Amino acid sequence: MRRPELLPPVRAAPARRAVISTLTSIGCLGLLLSPSLGAQTDRSGPAITAAAPAEEGASGEQQTRTRKRLLHLRHGGVLRATSRRTEQGWEWRRNGGEWQQLPAAAVSHALLESDVEREARQRRSAARREGDHARVDVATWMAEQGLLTEAFREVDHILEASPDHAAVREALRAPAFAVGLPPVDGPIEERPAAVERLLDFTAHSTPALRELAVNALQHAQLTAEDLRPRLARDLRAPEPGRRAFAALALRRLYPDAPPAELTRRAVLDRAPEVRQQAALALRDANDENLIHPLVDVLHSDSSTVRTHAAQALATIGAAAAVEPLVTHFLALPASGAAHTPRGSVFVGTQRAYVQGYDGNVATDAAIADPIIGVVQSGATLDVEVLGVSPRALAAERKALRSSLERITGAQPGSSRGAWQRWWNDHRDQWPAYRGPTDAGADVPEPDRGDEDDEDSAAGPKRW
Numbered sequence: 008m009r010r011p012e013l014l015p016p017v018r019a020a021p022a023r024r025a026v027i028s029t030l031t032s033i034g035c036l037g038l039l040l041s042p043s044l045g046a047q048t049d050r051s052g053p054a055i056t057a058a059a060p061a062e063e064g065a066s067g068e069q070q071t072r073t074r075k076r077l078l079h080l081r082h083g084g085v086l087r088a089t090s091r092r093t094e095q096g097w098e099w100r101r102n103g104g105e106w107q108q109l110p111a112a113a114v115s116h117a118l119l120e121s122d123v124e125r126e127a128r129q130r131r132s133a134a135r136r137e138g139d140h141a142r143v144d145v146a147t148w149m150a151e152q153g154l155l156t157e158a159f160r161e162v163d164h165i166l167e168a169s170p171d172h173a174a175v176r177e178a179l180r181a182p183a184f185a186v187g188l189p190p191v192d193g194p195i196e197e198r199p200a201a202v203e204r205l206l207d208f209t210a211h212s213t214p215a216l217r218e219l220a221v222n223a224l225q226h227a228q229l230t231a232e233d234l235r236p237r238l239a240r241d242l243r244a245p246e247p248g249r250r251a252f253a254a255l256a257l258r259r260l261y262p263d264a265p266p267a268e269l270t271r272r273a274v275l276d277r278a279p280e281v282r283q284q285a286a287l288a289l290r291d292a293n294d295e296n297l298i299h300p301l302v303d304v305l306h307s308d309s310s311t312v313r314t315h316a317a318q319a320l321a322t323i324g325a326a327a328a329v330e331p332l333v334t335h336f337l338a339l340p341a342s343g344a345a346h347t348p349r350g351s352v353f354v355g356t357q358r359a360y361v362q363g364y365d366g367n368v369a370t371d372a373a374i375a376d377p378i379i380g381v382v383q384s385g386a387t388l389d390v391e392v393l394g395v396s397p398r399a400l401a402a403e404r405k406a407l408r409s410s411l412e413r414i415t416g417a418q419p420g421s422s423r424g425a426w427q428r429w430w431n432d433h434r435d436q437w438p439a440y441r442g443p444t445d446a447g448a449d450v451p452e453p454d455r456g457d458e459d460d461e462d463s464a465a466g467p468k469r470w
Contacts, residue, residue, distance in 0.1 A: 097111060146162045147183055192228065220256075251283075255288075353385060
């Protein structure tokens with residue numbers, strides 16, 4: 008069996024900054040389609056007592072000053088830009104560009120950006136004491152006020168900790184979070200290109216924008232025969248963000264039939280976000296047979312791959328995974344006690360020469376057969392690994408213990424002895440692991456493309 012290898016690493020480190028820059032532009036342009044921006048309600052709960060930001064004076068010297076403002080438009084949008092009031096109406100610009108005109112009748116009221124940001128900080132501070140639901144309410148309020156970049160940043164923090172947060176997913180469907188994603192509807196012959204543009208957008212998107220992209224695909228007139236294979240192919244895309252979105256879209260739109268590639272991604276992908284989304288897709292399939300390849304990976308020669316498998320099993324949360332996880336945790340050697348391999352290697356040269364001729368030849372032969380000799384020089388070395396770095400084993404031990412705590416809810420301690428006593432007392436409460444029921448549960452091997460990838464690292468000798 009070829010050696011499974013970890014798949015390409017996360018590159019595109021500046022992606023998040025690029026998306027935030029995009030959101031800042033969106034906020035400045037006012038692509039916020041809320042129908043109720045004139046009179047806002049306090050959504051953040053009774054613990055948040057900050058008053059609503061005062062509207063800037065409708066006339067006078069204050070509005071003629073060049074300041075950063077949130078111009079609430081009568082059609083329901085918000086224009087976030089540097090602005091000033093003139094005799095003809097309003098003027099606004101972005102990034103030091105040319106001033107652009109806006110009729111006075113188009114603006115319902117104006118708020119100083121600094122005032123709204125100050126209240127947002129107060130509301131956010133109070134919401135953190137209340138919990139994630141209060142934070143979602145504050146994020147929605149910020150989006151309605153025109154602080155779209157800050158609103159997306161807040162919900163991104165929640166989604167990073169809880170990818171399936173129901174309140175966040177519901178809030179993202181509100182008009183306040185409507186942003187200009189690449190459209191996927193239109194003529195049938197143009198839809199493949201439209202889907203490709205949306206998938207390119209998700210390669211450098213934050214978690215909240217990916218949820219919006221999934222919603223767009225869900226409401227688009229696309230057949231499963233066309234979309235599902237396209238998403239499955241994207242599991243092998245070079246961009247980590249695109250692979251993560253493919254796993255997310257597959258588990259949101261087609262949870263009942265996850266492709267086998269998700270198992271490889273849950274264990275071998277170098278990007279943590281991809282491994283997490285792939286494991287969540289396996290969990291959402293609600294098929295206990297899907298844990299068998301991951302249990303098999305616990306016998307890999309690579310500590311990193313075993314660690315990824317334990318993390319994936321914890322994400323799936325299957326009770327049948329407790330026994331193999333406990334068994335592997337108890338069998339894991341202590342730091343520095345791992346078996347170290349040894350072998351021999353020859354380093355030298357060989358030279359061939361004619362050392363004589365064989366006279367026993369036929370009578371009619373023109374020349375006797377030469378006798379070839381070989382001169383060999385060099386050394387045979389006996390090689391043994393003298394020590395094993397404890398870092399990989401320590402990380403694996405921590406991952407196994409964390410996985411067991413997440414599945415069982417037990418915290419007997421950090422030592423093997425503590426878990427051994429817990430297992431002796433609670434073994435009967437957990438189902439015995441029965442192993443795979445069909446041949447289809449085998450872990451897929453890496454293909455030639457993964458083996459030849461210059462970014463791939465040496466993997467284990469077996470699963």
